[in-house]
Amino acid sequence: MFGAEFPSPVLLASGTCGYGQEYADLIPLDEIGGLVTKAVSLEPRPGNPPHRVAETPGGMINAIGLENPGLRGFIAEKLPWLREHLRRAQVFVNVVGHSAEDFAAVVRGLDGEDGFLGYEINVSCPNVKGGTMFGTDERALADLVTRLRGCTERPLVIKLTPNVPDVGDFARICEEAGADGLSAINTFPGMVVDIGRREPLIGNRSGGVSGPAILPMGVYATWRARQTCGLPIMGIGGIRNAEDALQYILAGACLVQVGTASFVDPGAAVDVHEGISKFLAANGVARLEDLVGALRSRPGTGPAIPAG
Amino acid sequence: MFGAEFPSPVLLASGTCGYGQEYADLIPLDEIGGLVTKAVSLEPRPGNPPHRVAETPGGMINAIGLENPGLRGFIAEKLPWLREHLRRAQVFVNVVGHSAEDFAAVVRGLDGEDGFLGYEINVSCPNVKGGTMFGTDERALADLVTRLRGCTERPLVIKLTPNVPDVGDFARICEEAGADGLSAINTFPGMVVDIGRREPLIGNRSGGVSGPAILPMGVYATWRARQTCGLPIMGIGGIRNAEDALQYILAGACLVQVGTASFVDPGAAVDVHEGISKFLAANGVARLEDLVGALRSRPGTGPAIPAG
Amino acid sequence: MLSAGSDVAVGRATPVSRRAALLSTRLVARDTWWQEFDCPDIAAAALPGQFVMLGVGLDEPGAWLLPRPFSVGWTGPGGEVGILLRAYGQGTRALARLEVGQTALLLGPLGRPFDTAGADVECVAGGVGLAPFIFLAAREAAAGRRVRLIYGERDAGAVFDPALIARLTDHDPELFTEDGSAGRKGLVTAGLDPASRALLLGCGPTPLLRALAAFAREHGRRLQVSVEEHMGCGIGTCQGCVVRGADGRWVKACIEGSVFPAEELDWGAI
């Protein structure tokens, strides 16, 4: 996958594992599949005012505001640790920008460095030029991916936002523009109101909703992406255990990422891997790949109608 | 509101209360604000194969497939009961179609009848002409609303789908095209995989996710809609109790609808109303209207960035 | 007829929603509990074959659980409603952990009951499909009548304590286990008597119901079955619980069933 060996199909999701270091004491990092760093932008970002996180029904909301040390800070302060400490776990750098130039500058600035495998491009970010997010604007997304493809030969994974009428359309665009893989999905926009204070609870007013609450949406997005394109997919959203991960895998993901669940149990990613291995053994499945996208259709299934 | 009196700001959401009759024995229907019927289409619809419902983390998924007796069946079998039994509770008929003609035919066919106040237009439905949903296609939505406006002088409420980059854009389109109100939100597309059978659990493969899991998304959509247009909004999504409802109200809703929570407790809508009244009394708020959209901004709040 | 709606429920007791205390709970087989709730309204109105939706309600916002359907397994003279609950997935596991004194929300009685009308009756139960027949047998015993009760489980560990069945029903079921570790060895259908003309009632896993339907067809026997399908509301509003009817339309298990005369269903699609 992505020209590399993954010690496990389970990675830690961007924004929920920092740059790896803090987890190294808690879990055997080299036994999980790897990690995706917190977003790296060209310049340092201070992030949003508090509160930045809160629990929601079956999930959580966050509005960190992409706080990060910027490209140079990442290279100086974070990358050396990753380079030195991870032997087997694979690292993707999550990249963010407000313009295609920003994204390209980060990728070019990193491409000569060691210590990571590829990029996960976070397109759930407002495009200062277009006014919309890259991830919700077909043209902007195609241009961005084409441009980044020209900047690197490393694995280029685009992280889809679910915030579109059909994720399948955007998956296809990424493939056509030269991406190597997809991550599905990022968070859903949400808001929590503090009814006592009559204020948004979150400093940024709105934030992104993650956790088990979005599990069926993530599985659906993975399935749609798999239907419209042939790229390898990392399944993300609400994964707590092997059963959740296997839903993504059957729907079409070849790797999965665990995010919010690590806050509840830092060992979640390790346990998910263990559970998958047990499931394979118990069901006589030789290789995980045999399950990827192996969803059968139900007898008598008609065309898919989303609701009602 | 909508030229009518609502005995309570809490209604029962479409698809979760049938056509009222079954709830009449369980709760004092005339003490709640009213109800929105299951979707009515021009012709009868048989609906999807089972399973049609299942629990998801913090919510549920459904793919009923808009099963309903059709316009004529509704008028003959369902409307008489509503007309005869509801004195104070207000009724909206949820209307669905696969083309603008379909929608218009239902509205024209109903408009001469008694027993309901207005229409809630369910645009989370594939448009056979355009290939997308009405609710995710700006032009199709504008055309549909304009056309329906020409068919009725009754309250015309458009039920928004959250499945778009920015609900605010669609809210504004509805207002410009002559709608009288909005309902926010319908369900999110989702999928549950039965990992034992390696099949989608839901007969229709995918379905719509509702329940507390989507509460913060619904509150956000309500707030966005309120920012871009002046129409009255019915807040929907994950409401279980007065606190949830008050989040919607502060974000901009003047009425709320309870859906999935009625399955868990048929008395939910009654309890929500009671809880709101208590909150108003405890906080010395004279009228609920004083809270509608009364969200203050937090000191030091910057521009809203959805995630990360 | 696409819209049978609630007219099919004419003559049945109106369902009520009640918060009821758990009076007792007892592990009666592997992963299987006998729970009794204090719910006089439902106890007074329920008929054998009817069910309740059982859940924890909305009081604790952190604990999300859609209610699950359970056959009424017995009603006591003090207003008790007995449930035979087997922990299967997440919801039943949560309900199995309810402790005496805690409350749950019961909605019922729901659905169409068995229609036995004084006929000779043979009940065929697979697993917790035994529940409605405990209720039926107890009622019949109270009326001085007896039913034949054939009960199958996988193995001895899954078998509901026969002493408790006897106490509740005054009946002694004919027991089958697949591995022969209790009762006779074999599937419960091995207990069927081809010579009998009694009304057959079936409740249990779908393969059992299918086998019963084939048997009934072959031997010209009348059969009523209680079917299982995922349910949202339990009262006919959500249209979540459909099974394929013999006439090709979807029928709602919660209100047109859960008990159906076998000939009302499309056995090729169930």
Added chain:
Amino acid sequence: MLSAGSDVAVGRATPVSRRAALLSTRLVARDTWWQEFDCPDIAAAALPGQFVMLGVGLDEPGAWLLPRPFSVGWTGPGGEVGILLRAYGQGTRALARLEVGQTALLLGPLGRPFDTAGADVECVAGGVGLAPFIFLAAREAAAGRRVRLIYGERDAGAVFDPALIARLTDHDPELFTEDGSAGRKGLVTAGLDPASRALLLGCGPTPLLRALAAFAREHGRRLQVSVEEHMGCGIGTCQGCVVRGADGRWVKACIEGSVFPAEELDWGAI
């Protein structure tokens, strides 16, 4: 310096994640419990002012709860970790219902401890802000030293059983209640001695911390406070827990705090 990261944690014990059994739980005031967990690793390493993230984990998929931060309130010789838990919202209400023998997931010890380095110490506690000072006072008592402990609550019903405090800490706090129903009447800040030069430590609601910061500034006193902010991870990775630092940058309460020298914070923004 935008990225203080985990270098600030140098020299502290590495946090561990442990599933720990609840050894005892006791209602010690209105809505307030004293819970002791069996968690030797954290008990051995924790320092006063440090905290744990306490949650139920992922074992029961239906019960979703992000862990909540709680000050270590005491560590016992048998590896006990004591927590003073006040039921506030949904999460703390759920945690308060844990029963003896049930387990929870503890992550800790976390955060920067109080740095007292042999100084004379005055501890000012509002409400459950008392917890870290029980720990501190107990440690100091064990070392033969004494601290001054000033403890304020709204009313007598909220006051943590003084006998238990005395037993745990060998100290007797000076008690204030806002309504005078126990101890002296008034805010806890009324107990501050302008003449003292002791190191001030504060823990409690933000208005109390603000008042302390003003007092310390006015009287030139050294002050360390433990601040509260919503936390995602507790270990410095999610950047969820920021408060405004004196230099204008966001500082992470979980790893750069939760104890801060007052001069490191921007009191206009807290």
